[in-house]
Structure formats: C-alpha cells, structure tokens
Amino acid sequence: MGTVKFWVASFLAAAAVLGLTRGLIANEYFFFAGYVVLQYIVLATAWNILGGYTGYTNFGVGAFFAVGAYSSVVLHKLTSVPVPVMILVGGLISGILGFGMGYLTLRLKGVFFAIATLALAIVAQTLIVNWDYVGGSRGIYVIRPQQAPLFGSYIQYLYSLMLILVWVSVVIARTIERSRLGLGFNAIRDDEAAAEAGGVPTLRLKLISTSLSGALMGMSGAPLPYYVTYLDPASSFNLSYAVNSVAMPLIGGMSSWPGPVIGAVLLGTIQQLATVTISSALNLLIVGLLLITFVIIAPNGILGLIQARRRARLR
Amino acid sequence: MVSLDLAVNAIVAGLLLGGFYAAVTIGVTISFGMLDIVNIAHPAFIMLGSFVAYIVNSNFGIDPILIGVVMAPVFFLVGMAAYQIYFYAFEQRGEESIQGLAFFFGLLFVGEVALILVFGVDYRFVEAPYIGPSLHFGFVDLPLRMLIPCLVSLLMLGVLQLFLGRTFIGRAILAVSQDRLALQLMAANPSRVKRIAFGISIATASIAGALLIIIQPVEPSIGRDYIGRIFAICVLGGMTSFPGMLAGAMLIGIVESLTATFYGPSWAPAIAFGFLLLTLAIRPAGILGR
Amino acid sequence: MPPLLEVGGLGKRFGGFVALEGIDLAVDSGERLGLIGPNGSGKSTLVNCLCGALHHDSGNITFDGRAIDSLPAYQRTRLGLARSFQLPKPFRSLNLIDNLRVPLLYTVNARHGARLSDGAISERCMALLDDVGLADKATRLPRDLTQVEMRKLELARAVASAPRLLFADETMAGLSPSEVEEILLVLVRLNEQGLTIVLIEHIMRAVMSFSTRLVVLVAGQKIADGAPQEAIRNPEVERAYLGE
Numbered sequence: 001m002g003t004v005k006f007w008v009a010s011f012l013a014a015a016a017v018l019g020l021t022r023g024l025i026a027n028e029y030f031f032f033a034g035y036v037v038l039q040y041i042v043l044a045t046a047w048n049i050l051g052g053y054t055g056y057t058n059f060g061v062g063a064f065f066a067v068g069a070y071s072s073v074v075l076h077k078l079t080s081v082p083v084p085v086m087i088l089v090g091g092l093i094s095g096i097l098g099f100g101m102g103y104l105t106l107r108l109k110g111v112f113f114a115i116a117t118l119a120l121a122i123v124a125q126t127l128i129v130n131w132d133y134v135g136g137s138r139g140i141y142v143i144r145p146q147q148a149p150l151f152g153s154y155i156q157y158l159y160s161l162m163l164i165l166v167w168v169s170v171v172i173a174r175t176i177e178r179s180r181l182g183l184g185f186n187a188i189r190d191d192e193a194a195a196e197a198g199g200v201p202t203l204r205l206k207l208i209s210t211s212l213s214g215a216l217m218g219m220s221g222a223p224l225p226y227y228v229t230y231l232d233p234a235s236s237f238n239l240s241y242a243v244n245s246v247a248m249p250l251i252g253g254m255s256s257w258p259g260p261v262i263g264a265v266l267l268g269t270i271q272q273l274a275t276v277t278i279s280s281a282l283n284l285l286i287v288g289l290l291l292i293t294f295v296i297i298a299p300n301g302i303l304g305l306i307q308a309r310r311r312a313r314l315r
Numbered sequence: 316m317v318s319l320d321l322a323v324n325a326i327v328a329g330l331l332l333g334g335f336y337a338a339v340t341i342g343v344t345i346s347f348g349m350l351d352i353v354n355i356a357h358p359a360f361i362m363l364g365s366f367v368a369y370i371v372n373s374n375f376g377i378d379p380i381l382i383g384v385v386m387a388p389v390f391f392l393v394g395m396a397a398y399q400i401y402f403y404a405f406e407q408r409g410e411e412s413i414q415g416l417a418f419f420f421g422l423l424f425v426g427e428v429a430l431i432l433v434f435g436v437d438y439r440f441v442e443a444p445y446i447g448p449s450l451h452f453g454f455v456d457l458p459l460r461m462l463i464p465c466l467v468s469l470l471m472l473g474v475l476q477l478f479l480g481r482t483f484i485g486r487a488i489l490a491v492s493q494d495r496l497a498l499q500l501m502a503a504n505p506s507r508v509k510r511i512a513f514g515i516s517i518a519t520a521s522i523a524g525a526l527l528i529i530i531q532p533v534e535p536s537i538g539r540d541y542i543g544r545i546f547a548i549c550v551l552g553g554m555t556s557f558p559g560m561l562a563g564a565m566l567i568g569i570v571e572s573l574t575a576t577f578y579g580p581s582w583a584p585a586i587a588f589g590f591l592l593l594t595l596a597i598r599p600a601g602i603l604g605r
Numbered sequence: 606m607p608p609l610l611e612v613g614g615l616g617k618r619f620g621g622f623v624a625l626e627g628i629d630l631a632v633d634s635g636e637r638l639g640l641i642g643p644n645g646s647g648k649s650t651l652v653n654c655l656c657g658a659l660h661h662d663s664g665n666i667t668f669d670g671r672a673i674d675s676l677p678a679y680q681r682t683r684l685g686l687a688r689s690f691q692l693p694k695p696f697r698s699l700n701l702i703d704n705l706r707v708p709l710l711y712t713v714n715a716r717h718g719a720r721l722s723d724g725a726i727s728e729r730c731m732a733l734l735d736d737v738g739l740a741d742k743a744t745r746l747p748r749d750l751t752q753v754e755m756r757k758l759e760l761a762r763a764v765a766s767a768p769r770l771l772f773a774d775e776t777m778a779g780l781s782p783s784e785v786e787e788i789l790l791v792l793v794r795l796n797e798q799g800l801t802i803v804l805i806e807h808i809m810r811a812v813m814s815f816s817t818r819l820v821v822l823v824a825g826q827k828i829a830d831g832a833p834q835e836a837i838r839n840p841e842v843e844r845a846y847l848g849e
Contacts, residue, residue: 057416108595110412111353114420115546116595119588122543126585137581180710183699187707190696193658197690199682199712199766239539243424246417254413255698281431288425292418296404299414 046216052254055189060121068221094218102210139232253303333568334465349492359426364524383525394517639816687768
C-alpha cells in the first residue's frame with residue numbers, strides 16, 4: 001500500500017480505536033492501563049528504528065524517556081503550556097540528546113555501543129538526581145490540571161494524546177521502512193563497512209537514527225508527570241524501560257513496524273494484568289523470561305514465525 | 316585545602332578496591348576479551364555468588380571466602396551450561412549480535428529480579444572475624460575487610476595467569492582467543508575449549524561475589540553499578556591483558572575512592588561509566604594496548 | 606592525459622608497525638593494473654587507504670584531478686572509486702536485487718544529473734545481476750549463494766555504483782580454475798566497457814594474463830612497477846617470493 005494511503009488508513013484506524021474506546025468504555029481503569037500500553041508501543045517502535053532497522057542496541061532507553069518527562073516538569077514549573085507542546089519540547093530535547101549520544105558513540109559497535117548507552121543513561125540519571133530544581137532524588141509532585149481540554153477525564157485526555165503519538169510513530173516507522181533511508185539503515189545493520197563503501201553516508205544516517213529514536217522516546221515520556229503525579233529519578237530512569245523496549249520488538253519481530261506494536265500490545269497487556277493480580281517484581285520476571293525464551297527459540301519474533309510459516313507453505 | 320591524610324587514605328582504599336575490582340572483571344576479560352562472548356550478565360552471577368555466601372554464612376557460620384571457593388566448581392558447571400545454551404542458540408546459527416546481547420541482558424535482568432523475589436531489597440551482610448578490624452600504619456588505615464579481598468583477588472589472578480600460561484587447557488584457551496582455525500587444525504574442539512573457559516569465567520564470579528559481600532553489604536540491584544565498572548576496566552586494560560586489567564582496575568578504584576571522599580558517594584556510579592566513555596572515545600585499545 | 610588515480614608518498618603505520626611506506630602509484634584510465642605481493646605486504650592496507658576505509662598517515666591521493674585525502678569512504682565511492690571486499694560482505698538480510706539497490710540509490714542517485722526512477726533502478730539491478738549470471742537468483746538471499754556466486758555478487762555490487770575505477774581485492778581466492786576463468790571474463794568485459802581495474806591477486810596465472818601493468822608490493826614498499834613479464838623477472842621480486 002502506498003505511503004499516503006497508509007497514512008490515511010492508519011489515521012482512520014487510530015481514530016476508530018479512539019472513538020470506540022472513549023465512546024463505549026466507561027471503566028476509568030481501562031484508560032489508566034491503556035495509556036501505559038500505548039506508551040510502550042511508542043517506546044518499542046522508537047527503539048526499533050535504531051535497534052531493528054539500523055542494528056544498534058540501545059540500553060539507555062530510560063534516559064531518553066526520563067529526559068522527556070523531566071523537560072515537562074521544567075516547563076510545568078516555569079509556565080503553563082498545553083501537554084501537546086510539552087510533548088514536542090520533550091521530543092526536541094531527547095532528539096538532541098540522541099544526536100549527542102550518536103556523536104559520542106560513533107566509532108562503537110555491538111556491545112560497546114550498548115554499554116556506552118547504559119553509561120550515558122547512568123550519567124544522565126546522576127545529573128538529574130543532583131538537580132534540586134526538579135526534585136533531585138526525593139522526586140517531585142506534579143498537580144494535574146483540573147479540567148481536561150476536551151470532554152472526559154484527564155486520564156482519557158492523556159490516553160488520547162498517546163494514541164495520536166502511536167499513530168505518528170507507526171507512520172514514521174513505516175515511511176522509513178519503505179524509503180531509501182530505511183534501506184540505508186538496513187545496509188548499515190547488515191554490514192557497515194560495505195554500506196560505507198557502497199556510498200551510504202553511515203555517520204549521517206546513524207545520527208539521524210539515534211536522534212529520531214531518541215526524540216520519539218522523549219515524546220512518549222513527556223506526558224508522564226501528569227499521569228503519575230509524582231516523578232522521581234529511580235522510577236523514571238528505571239532499567240525496566242530498557243528491558244521492555246528490547247523485549248517488545250524482539251518478541252514481536254524487529255524487521256518491520258507491526259513487530260514492535262504486536263510485542264508492545266502483548267507484553268504491555270500481560271504486564272498490566274499481572275501488576276493487578278500478582279506482584280510487580282514477578283511481572284518483571286515474566287518479561288525477562290519471555291525475552292530470553294523468545295531470543296533462543298524465535299529470534300525473529302512473532303513476525304519471523306509468521307514469515308517462516310508463509311515461506312514453508314509456498315514450498 | 317585538601318587534607319593529606321584523607322587523600323592518602325582515599326588512594327590506599329582505592330588501591331585495595333581496585334584489587335578487588337580485578338576479581339570482578341577477570342571473568343569478563345575471559346568471556347568477552349578472549350572468547351568474544353558479550354556476557355553483560357556477569358554482574359548477575361557475582362550477585363548470585365554474594366547471596367550464596369550470605370545464605371551459607373548466616374546459616375552455618377562458614378567463612379565467606381571458603382564458601383566462594385567451594386562453590387566455584389558449581390558455578391563452573393552453571394557457566395558451562397550457560398555456554399551450551401548460548402552456543403546452541405547463537406554461535407551455531409550465526410545470529411546477529413542483537414539477539415546475543417538481548418539474551419545476556421535478559422539474563423542480567425532476570426537474575427536481579429529473581430534475587431529480589433527471593434531475598435527482597437534489604438541489604439544483606441556476612442560475618443567474619445576480619446570484617447571490622449583495620450591495620451594502622453601511621454595515619455594510613457588498612458581495613459582488613461578490604462585488604463583480605465584484595466589479596467585473595469590478586470591470588471586468584473596469579474593462579475589464573477599460571478593456568479593459562481602453563482597448562483594445556485589454559486594454552487588452548489589462549490589459542491582459541493587468537494585463532495580458531497589454528498585450534499581446529501590442532502585437533503582440539505574450539506567449542507569444548509570455549510565451554511571450559513566460559514565455565515571458568517563464571518566460577519570466578521563465585522569468588523568475586525563472596526569478596527564483594529565482605530567489602531560491603533549487598534542488595535540485588537548493586538549488580539547494575541558493576542556493568543559499567545567491569546567493561547570500563549576490561550577496555551582500559553586492553554581486553555585480554557591481565558596486568559592491563561589490574562592497572563585499569565586500580566585506576567578506577569582510586570578515582571572512585573577520591574571522588575567519593577571529596578565529592579560524595581552519589582557521583583561514584585558515574586565515574587566508571589564516564590571513564591568508559593572517555594576510553595572508548597580516545598583510546599579503544601586501552602591503556603596498555605593489545 | 607593525466608592519470609586517473611595518482612598516489613604520492615603514501616604511508617601508513619599501526620602503532621610501531623609500518624604497513625606502507627613511500628608508495629608512489631599512477632593508474633591511467635582504462636588500464637588493467639595487477640597488484641601482487643606476499644601475504645602481509647600491505648596490499649589490502651593500500652586498498653583500504655585509497656578507498657577511505659583507513660586513514661593514511663602521509664602522502665597524498667588524487668583521483669580524477671581531485672585531492673581526495675580528507676574525503677570519507679562513501680564520498681570516494683560517489684566520485685567513482687569502488688572496491689570489492691576480499692571476504693564477501695553482502696547485506697545478509699536483503700535479497701540480491703536490494704543488495705544492488707543500495708549502491709544504486711546512494712551513489713548513482715546521489716550524483717548530479719538525472720535521478721533514476723524506482724523502475725529504472727530495478728531494471729538496472731536486474732541487468733547487473735544478469736551480467737554476472739545471477740539473474741535467476743535475484744529474489745534470493747545471499748546465504749543461498751555458492752562461494753563463486755557470492756564473489757560475483759560482490760563484484761556486481763561494486764560495479765553498481767557506476768565507478769570509473771574498481772579495486773578487485775582477491776576476488777578469486779579459493780576458487781577452482783574454471784571459476785577463476787568465469788570471474789576473469791567478467792572483469793575483462795567490464796574493462797572493455799571502460800572500467801579501469803586494479804586487480805589484487807595471488808593467483809599468478811590470472812594476474813599475468815589479465816594485467817597490462819604489474820606493481821609488486823613487498824613489506825610495505827613498492828619494489829617493481831612495469832610490464833608484467835619484466836616486473837616478474839626483477840631479482841627483488843624473485844627474492845621476495847622464493848626467499849634468499
């Protein structure tokens with residue numbers, strides 16, 4: 001399906017989901033939980049642009065996510081801006097962080113790159129912990145506005161915004177996939193030296209990948225302060241964001257945009273159910289075990305399994 | 316005005332800490348430096364070693380270092396099993412590095428969460444006669460709880476160095492790290508050698524974990540601080556060189572100690588990671604080179 | 606006419622080890638240059654320095670009248686300097702057409718002048734595959750190829766960027782005599798179509814029959830440069846290959 005058609009079709013699908021869920025579901029908890037699942041779709045999709053498409057594993061997801069959240073905190077303290085503006089600002093700052101990270105880690109590959117991303121996340125967290133303006137290690141309380149801009153509760157409003165973000169990130173991912181940029185990313189992933197020798201400006205493309213991925217992650221974190229109303233570094237920089245962002249595309253499939261979506265919906269929903277029924281630590285254990293299991297038996301994820309079955313049937 | 320005895324004590328503590336850090340890193344020098352296996356889950360094995368030492372020590376009162384040494388063969392077997400899984404899943408199929416990385420990342424995470432589920436997030440510590448007393452030389456303090464682990468660590472390093480240089484298996488491991496084809500021509504099975512090497516690398520975690528819980532009380536999430544330290548030291552040391560790794564460990568130990576003394580402990584985790592970034596940016600071959 | 610590629614005093618060290626020293630080289634347009642030398646003599650290092658995969662420490666490189674010393678590898682490729690890799694490095698997750706599409710999109714379509722449409726690019730990919738006899742495997746993945754087919758793909762990919770000069774780095778290593786012939790035929794045809802080729806090889810028979818000029822590298826230095834038959838008879842070359 002052509003790019004424009006996809007944009008329209010996916011927009012209609014998103015609008016339909018929005019209309020149906022907000023129109024039919026009265027249980028507020030659905031929107032609480034739904035926000036988190038949608039947030040993970042964005043995180044997983046964003047991660048996959050750098051990870052699945054370009055081949056660079058980012059463990060520092062927490063940093064981009066938290067920077068998005070904390071930039072909203074700063075804005076909230078300075079002035080009063082609507083959340084969509086906060087999302088854009090969060091995306092911009094995280095995008096710059098992504099650019100910086102890409103620049104610093106240019107020559108690193110594989111595990112070195114991954115650990116460097118972890119290092120940057122720790123450094124970022126240490127800076128925030130020592131910054132009293134945003135609460136430091138004690139954290140900060142953020143008061144949700146009384147009125148939601150449109151009809152419905154504030155949580156429904158945040159849920160709607162996140163749904164729009166999901167649409168944006170999916171559309172970006174798919175557009176990249178079908179473009180010269182996406183092919184360049186794949187070439188870098190498969191063999192960077194050969195890509196460079198083939199005329200691909202690898203440095204430039206890597207910077208685009210890290211910046212875009214970081215920006216989307218930041219955008220997914222920007223509404224967080226209003227969602228949780230209490231923000232602290234320990235939870236916003238939590239390694240579980242990295243584990244989830246790796247596990248979801250890996251389980252869903254890293255080769256194309258439906259993979260992270262499937263993985264995020266699956267894992268996100270399981271986790272939301274588990275948090276209610278069992279402890280949250282056990283729920284994280286499940287994510288970790290699923291990650292390990294899938295990486296061993298289905299390294300190309302659910303998408304990979306579907307593709308393999310399709311190929312087998314053709315023979 | 317910087318207090319001299321504070322600074323000297325910080326440096327001495329840093330040296331002792333560095334000696335201990337070498338024990339923590341030696342496993343990764345083997346698995347990653349020599350075998351090219353990106354075992355970022357090594358800290359999880361170390362934490363396991365710490366908690367095993369804790370259980371046995373608190374229930375039976377046995378000396379933690381003894382526990383670490385006795386449990387080392389068990390860890391060796393666990394390491395061999397882990398390598399088998401890794402080999403089957405990744406090396407044989409030639410999968411891309413993302414899956415291998417994700418595997419070990421998952422292992423690291425599962426390890427930590429499992430420990431939290433079993434032991435909770437409280438700090439645990441061990442009891443031993445040398446935790447507490449210190450030696451004093453003028454104004455320099457040498458806490459035994461840091462001196463003994465440092466010495467044990469150096470001993471372990473020495474033993475491994477001899478093993479790699481003098482025994483057949485040891486030299487086979489060195490050979491594998493340099494040239495897999497040559498090893499096959501020598502009719503030694505590279506994956507069998509690698510399995511043993513990886514087992515040894517995990518066995519060191521048993522001892523390193525015991526040393527850790529002697530130096531400080533532990534709780535499951537401490538492992539994360541060690542990811543950066545371990546790889547920073549490994550890279551600083553030039554990946555495969557034991558002396559280089561020791562030098563790197565001491566350097567990081569000293570800088571961390573000085574920073575904690577004069578700027579407070581909340582900056583300590585960033586130190587090793589900062590070092591790592593700098594090293595990777597400037598001199599990927601490490602201090603002493605390959 | 607000035608040479609297409611001019612190299613003056615090129616040097617490269619790795620720490621204390623001198624890999625290349627004082628290399629002077631000129632390659633004329635349309636030439637078939639053979640580059641030989643024992644293992645470790647610096648042939649691949651020279652190719653890497655000229656193509657931009659490594660940065661040279663001293664000397665200068667001029668291509669088509671332009672100093673390219675500070676250009677990154679991808680820009681050198683866009684200018685017309687291509688290379689194939691000693692060990693084939695295909696894009697493993699892409700099929701053969703897409704393997705060729707990458708250099709087409711990023712070199713031919715990145716140059717000034719008319720950009721090729723998607724359809725034209727696909728056509729050209731198929732034509733390139735056809736030239737090396739891989740057209741029937743166009744939609745397959747590189748892992749389904751035999752050794753010699755991988756070498757051909759490697760060559761096709763280098764040629765896809767429509768280069769003026771090609772470094773063919775040990776394209777024929779480990780192939781059977783008939784497979785060597787296949788590759789040679791492709792190279793000769795490419796040269797007849799106007800491509801300047803530098804052939805780096807160990808297979809003497811192939812190099813001698815292919816080259817119009819021979820350059821010999823030993824321990825990082827050029828010790829012979831001239832007509833193949835004469836360069837071979839150079840006493841230093843004999844000494845390097847046969848020992849004292």
